[in-house]
Amino acid sequence: MLLLLAGPAGAADDFSAELDRTQVRANETLTLRLRAGGRLGGEPDLTPLNQDFEILNQSTGSRMSISNGTVSQTREWTLELAPRRAGRLRIPPLSLGGTQTSPVTVEVVPADQTAAGTGSKPIFVDTQVENTKPYVQQSFVYLVRVLYREQPRRAVLSEPEAEGATLERQGEDQSSSETIQGQRYTVIERRYLVVPQRSGPLTIASPRLEALLPESRSAGRRSPFADFNDPFGNAPFQDLPDLFDMGSGRRVIERGQDLTVQVRPQPNAGNGTWLPAESVQLSEEWTPAPPRFRVGEPVTRTLVITARGATAAQLPTLDPGTPEGAKVYPEPPKVEDLPGPAPTALKTLKIALVPTRAGELILPEIRVPWWDTTADQERVAVIPARRVQVEPAPGEPASPQPTPGATATDRPAVSAPDQDPADTPLATHDTGVDLSDSSTTVPWPWLTLFFALAWLATLSWTLVRRSGRGGTGRVAATPMRPHRGEATARTRLRQACTAADPKAARAALLDWGLARWPHHPPRGLGDIGTRLGLAGSATADILEHIDRAVYAPGGAAWDGAAAWRALEPTLLVHGGAGRALPVDPLPHLYPRPEG
Template sequence: MSFTSQAAEILLKVDRTQIEFNETFKLSFKADEVPDGDPDFSPLDEDFKIINQSTSSNVIIVNGKYSRSKTWTLSLTARKKGTVTIPAINFGKDVSQSYQIIIKEPRQSTEEPGKSSEPLISELKISTDSAYPQQQIVITRRLLISNNISAYEFAPLIIKGVDFIEEDLGDVKQYQTKYGDTNYIVLEKNIAIYPQSAGSLLIEPSVAGARVAIQGSQKNDAYDPFRSNYRTIRRSSKEKSITVNPIPEAFNGKHWLVAKEVQLVEEFPTGDTFKIGEPITRTLLLIADGQNSSQLPEFETTPIKGLKQYPDQPLLKNNTSGTGVTGVQQIKVAIIPSAASTYTLPTISIPWWNTTTNTMD
């Protein structure tokens, strides 16, 4: 998620918002202009430990005009669990926004990392094991590595059962975690799926592999171009099952829509007096957190006597992050009054099923 402070053009970005205790995560601050001063990261010390930090600059020239930006990137671990606030950071007189993240209890892996000599562990996690048709299910694949590696791969994930839509949630993320006395590098890959009907899904074990350095080898990589001191290891996780329930009888909307949160936004020209024959543009936005834009219901135009309405084709967009998809549908409607009068546009209401409360909103 990204936020821009009002006092300065400083963008705060966290690579994910739910983090396990002992895991590292990345925090970046991007300034599109030169800030008032260097950042003071000392407010982070109370709740976080800074593992390392770096800076980068970027200059773009378009039609002879310069634009530049500078980014400060920090790798952090949290000192406590629960809801933790990333405090506002001062860049001289410029200030970034604060932001809250969730630090969760570390998972107890069934493979018991840290208690064995295994250099490689494959894990599979799902956001829910009980869903509705078209509901978003986030699948997380993790590869934990305790030794040096020269390459890795995630084998294609096999999912059997009802038909589903799949959405990739970005590149593989890398961070660190700790189990017992063992430190692990974690490679994490996320996808979202949307089952299309009631029934069941079986996610077969996540298979991942890597070329892992052989412990105790005395060879130096510089004199071992063929990596003979490495061996290929593949590991599998446990499988996961998901029950897809029928659409609840309590839902009485015309079109089924299931999400974590839904917003309906209207944009209309300022003023309340317009001329006959001149078009008025009404913009409608449907924003659904936890839903794919391809599954959003289309806006329906209600005829109004004295007003001609010409809707454009809807524009669909998916905003993706490691935690899921936010689907957006935008439609512009040209409204042309044909007679002088006072008109009332009818209320637009879109019923939807709230997966957080398990009720219709």
Template sequence: MVMRFAFCFILFAVALPALAIDRLTASVDKNPVLVGEYFTLTIEANGKVSGQMPDTSAISKNFVTGPISTSSRTQIVNGSMSSATSWQMQVMSRSAGEFTIPAFDISGTKSQPINLRVVARESDESQQKDVFVTTELSPESLYVQQAALYTVKLFIGKDLLDAQMTQPMMDEGSITPMGQQEESYEVLDGRRYRVITRKYLVQPQKSGSFTIEGPIFNGQVREGYRRMAVSAVGDAIDIEVKPIPDDYRGAWLPSELVNLAEEWQPEDKQVIVGSPITRTFTLTALGITKEQMPDLDIPSVDGFRIYPDETDRNQMARDGRVISQMVASYALLPQKPGKYTLPEIQLPWFNTVINRIQYATLPARTIEVIADPNQPQQPVVQPQTNAITQPVAPPSEPEPTIIYKDSEKSWLDWLIMCLGYVLWLATLLTFLFKKSPAPLQTSSTNDQATVTTDAQTKLKLLGKVAKQNDLRQFYTLLRAYVELEYQQSLKAWLSQQPTEIREEIAKLQASLYSSNKQQVELVTLYNYMNKIKKRSKSDAKIHLETLY
């Protein structure tokens, strides 16, 4: 009976939540503390909490706070049960002075406020010699969205065991790490330091006065046979951010120096129709990021097809400056002979050194496009008339006039008539022998047969290359086949072909000379060529039958 009563009592005690918290306390593990030194704030509640947490938002106004960790415990001593919940967080002050950590409230129970003293680092000169942090901003004067290089150096004079350093902070600005940290050694005042260097990219997003708060270092070093906690804070840097000038037009590009250059492949100012030209632009700028590099506006030129190629953007830090570079290539395909002038290219940018708008300029360029000397000239076809010219017999001797009499013909009359028919027959045979075509020379026949054989070989190779899906080799063979088979350039031959084959070859050219890669069915294109070949043979056969 007693055991049953004790079991029920314990079960009831566990299930019954506490009606209130007995006590709520707040404490710190250090007081006073150094500027930039982390200390631990502990809040503890005796009693059942039921998932509640203290509100710590008030201390964020004067302190830098870390995440909160929660722990709880329950004890039963001599049948008496007690429970407690504690919350801990790392807190740090960036400035010296007297501060008050306010009271905390949970379920109506409040803690006592804490008076905290934060001491400036100059009061601890011995530690300053062991560990210290320096900060530097270049350039110091900035415009909106202008990129600056922020350099942090951590000097450590003892063996480092553990280290943690925060990132610098700035309101209305972005701070991004650049590359990996660097390690080196320097000697200052006769003491050797291990130096850890970190670089950041700073970009203010609004104009006005701002402060870049320096990073905070906390760690442990070895001193003899014991571990010693150390900390350091980088100096804050005040900056004045200037707005975008009202008279500036175009994409905002604030920089100390902008350079625009170009390269041509081939470099000749005289090119052949259909031969691709590669034009490469290189844009270099100081004090901006690679994301800020603008796209170039390349004007179109009548007589040229322009295909954009890949664009590459990079950035790096050198001599305390951020340097960005963009390389963009374009393929130019001349379509017809003539002289063309590619217009001037201008890119506006704002010079932050002299505070003036300037232009990166490429002058106009004249290019002469000539016809392909290896292509035969297209013959001029004379229009054919529908009228059929009848052969005209050469003049012959006048036939004798025969006078018929009503009386019966004599033998002399019959003789004269027969001689007239024989003379007419001889004249007709003479005319026919003069009009018969002369036989072709043997050398011409052999040349024509050779051309036909080469064209057929090229057509067979087109089929093999189509199955291999080799676009460039297929295009080269296609041009050679058309020149052999039809005695025309590819452009002239295409103007006489159906729309579907012109569209397929346009896709092939775009895939070879532009970044607009398209799906080209080479097998389908090869089948088109076979159909055209068969149709040409059929038309030739019908034409010959009509003549004969």
């Protein structure tokens, strides 16, 4: 035991490097083994290898042996390296625990020196760009093609790299075939979308292809099915994998050409929105269609911007503006990148628009400036301003509208320069009777006057008779129906608040307002708050919150119980419960004796 324990102490520390071969082609790999013996600990510093080599794989192991009572322990690191360039390359000294390896030299010869181009290569990588002079933030396609004559046993393609730009893979790989110098190749295409983030030269480093190609059958083990295929002439099993092939093959590394594009700066920098694209369209839709604008009723406006040659992240924010006389509740915009050979982006914005007053409503213009990369000039997508008429709320008296045929009543009659004023026709009234026509034989004006006087006489007689029947000279009081309507609306409001249903609460409040002001009902919750005066000012936030809970995207959180506690005393004070009840609203059936 003492000898075994003393063995490692006497072992010498050693750290060495060894290559499996000293000459390799540029598209092949080589294996570097590092061995450390004795008491060396830690991990070797492999940073110096990155200058001329790329580390593809790395593994480590250790072993212990006893010889003549001496214990020795060895650790080994196995590195698979791919040369970055052709020429005479050097494995620099590597350090471990204060000990260094000796440098090793390897000769890297160009792959297929006798081949002109890539026609004779069994597998290679080709890279292309569709635009060599894009603008900053202008997206363009970077295409990677892998071409091979024989199906590789295994193939791994790394990602391209570009400093100062974003790369995003687009869609699935596409397969096709192509003939190059009389050789038929299978082509696998992979597309990337590149968006440069700064102007100046942009270099895109080609991805690396690592493939394991099958060795020639004549050089390897003979398949037991070879004789079985011969009698069939065309070898029907030649495309099936060899069950006795345990995965041996020739490993190759291929890279495409690094490409450099010149990114142009933004023209007229500082003008705000910068959207380079091939085409931009701005459209709108209404729900319901066609829209009907009425006080207190929401109308949904959907704005859509579509840009070809841009990504969704580049689309600007749409600003519909806030028209005077309406409340606007926008939803969060939705963006998406549409599939297709060319990048196409879509942004959708939905807005709930609630008119607050009747009359004319002006929707402001919407503008989206963009840069036409095809014509190389600035353009603007526009939805022009529009004027719409808002109808009053149900039950509210409408403003007098002009009659299409009665244009003379809408404005003063103006005679033409060559027309005698005596020839100007008289204005017609709302009854549609043309008084300028004196040739009529029917006495309609006199009949109308007679019936009007008869109706007035009947009305006067009825009022005098009802006053005499009352016996007390009191005027009939206001009927109780509005008060009963207010009570019913308050009950519905309480139920809606308890159930946290903002839509039902809003409808109950509007019904309460209709019962409270039957001849001039409120146009919305904001109008109710205005009519309630100081008390309405205290509850304005609550009424506004109800509107937001109804029309805001997804329904904003709403505390119905708290809203009812704040609204109940206000409605009681300003409603029928706060006014003195009328006395004897209807006359008695039998007259009461006086005294």
